Amino acid sequence: MPTVEMTSHLYRFFPALEQREIRVRAGSIAEVLKAVDAIAPGFSDYILDEHGALRRHVNIAINNTLVVDRSTLSDQATEDATVYIFQALSGG
């Protein structure tokens, strides 16, 4: 099952995700986020807009590779993958 790691800034809004290992079923990034949302309701709203697209200043990577499909999040997270959720660096 893929592991999900994320910026600690999100723990402020979703303390249920802190200090625990997040493992979800393998699948698309959209499915991964849905699974995280089940643990912490409202989580998706922070990551995705109303059309299910990745918010402009959010990045998701599977292992070392940023996801390509930011609109429908079809990139696949395999069983041994680690999914990272970050703020995008949008300034310096």
Place this chain on the structure above:
Amino acid sequence: MGKLKKLPAIVEIEFADSTKHKAIRFRVKFSVKKGRAKFMSDTILLGTRKGTVIVERNSSRWQARPIVHQGIPVCYAARDPRDGTLWASLDHGHWGPKLSRSRDGGTTWEDVLSLKYPEGARHIIQYLPTPDFDPEAPAGEPQYKDATVYKIWSIAFGPATQPGRLYAGTIPGGLFVSDDGGDSWELNRPLWNHESRGGDLFKGEATSTTHWGGTPASIDYGVFEPGIHSIVIDPRNADHLYVAVSSAGILETKNGGKTWVGRNKGMRVDYLPDPEAEWGHDPHFVTACRDQPDHVWQQNHFGVYYSDNGAQSWNKVSLPDAGVHFGFPIAVDAQDGRTAWVVPARADSERMALDGGLFVARTSDGGQSWQSFRSGLPQENAYDIVFRHGLDVAGDCVCFGSTTGNVYLSEDRGEHWHCLGNHFPPVYSVRFG
């Protein structure tokens, strides 16, 4: 007002909270001066670049509570006068806009997540006129975009007859309505589908050209789209509303939002070939008198406007020689529709205090004359700009906050000022609670 003999009086009001949350108490102070009852608010809400600040009067001293929503830009914060719920519009840089509310006077807050555009909501893309902008391209064939909430720019509370009714205005120009105290929201489609912005794009192609221009306030989100920053509800008639849009103009409904008409007669856009065009106006903020709702005021990009006939027509009441012309906020007295306050600024390429001195101007005759008040305000090296939601009045109290982080309060209708703090984060909104 009648002859009150015991003064001052402090009245504690306890709001019945329909959601069974902890009861909320607010203190309001009434006193009588020269035979005129005055209301003195004891709470001010600041929406700032770094969170929500609640400033309270304790005995005779105003004191800011520790900031909440720490580190998150709050573009608007206000108290619902019906049940005391506090609302803040969070402008998360990364996580999308959110509404946050507190039902215990600001001690705890909860996110409201459901303000979203429905499937099929689209708009015609506006283009920032950069040097490489080709005006022919979008004019020839409109390009569409699925709507996304970039910013929840304004919040308004329905009348007492509609206890759960709330309004929210967004960039890109959506009016959202809630009838359950903010738990769920619905887009007002007649306004979204208005002919002035291309018609019903839920159905398909545009049937008209959009006349809603973008606002610079949207550029932070990587777009150039319009926004609704003012929502005015007629206290006499819950179905009668105005909204103001940057940059389009003012629209009115008299049937609860089923149909909308432009109310821009008398306004001028100095930057258009036809200054009296129906659309393309840039109201910066619009408000109306509570007790005389036909007295409507606006601080426009191109001057101060006043209407005493419910926005059926507008009169420019600027006095440029006195510095009263450009600015963002405007506030009107709750009882006297002819009395209003502005915080003028240097138009429009500079957008800062005039000649380094900060002042507030007040009219009490519908804009025929203006008095400038500087007592207690810095007159040297002041470069403050006050944003459109950064000025409020409650009885004799007038308060404003600037993007320089200065907050000033007057308790005598703007004539003398004292500073509540010089080191707040940039202030986006000021509302008495």
